[in-house]
Amino acid sequence: MAPTDGVVRVAAVADIHFGPRSESLQPLLAHAAQHADVLLLCGDITNRGLPEEAEALAKELRTVKVPVLAVLGNHDFESNQHKEVTEILNQAGVKMLDGDSVEINGVGFAGVKGFGGGFGKRALASFGEPSIKAFVHETLDEMLKLEAALARLKTEAKVVLLHYSPIQATVEGEPADIFPFLGSSHLEEPLNRYEVTAAFHGHAHLGHAEGKTRDGIPVYNVAEHVLRAAQPNAIPLKIIDIPATQLSGTAN
Ligand SMILES: [Fe+2]
């Protein structure tokens, strides 16, 4: 479908946990092609990160009529074959983002998986045992990759794909004990600094659908479970319009 004037319609879903025995994605893909200009898959795109799961997903996606951008989630790492999973999906035409950015019709997209650590003043600090420091550094690495990806974008409108949440508001509904494993405030910093237009994430299956960063940037939890809980009979896709305003003096 041709892009609507000045607007890029973004459809997003996360946590499809796809595998060979999963229900067909064709209704969802047809809906995305009809109502959106780009489809975002925000991690946990396979159930256990197995190449055969990625192959099954790739087969579904080969006929998709809109560009598909994706980030990996923790499930996609489970079998330590995430490189194979990424390659299979890249071969199927999916643009896999891991600190990468891409522009589509005047809107910039940047994606990373993200990681945990918790939110606000109680977030895990890089102190003590090496394993704690390694945990925090993993989050900081993801933050830096996101920063670098955003810095490369020349568009005014910027959309971020994550698997882990950048704010606490969209993990509310999950048990508070596991908040630190659902996201990190470090991921919020680049969203505010680069005045991102919108951010999408998943991972918090029982979380809240929408929230805002400290600076008011909208954050959408598009975990399939969250979308289905909100509208049980609808196709599980969050679709929003992003105004495609180009910064002056830059090319598309
Ligand atoms: Fe998930």
Ligand SMILES: [Fe+2]
């Ligand atoms: Fe997850």
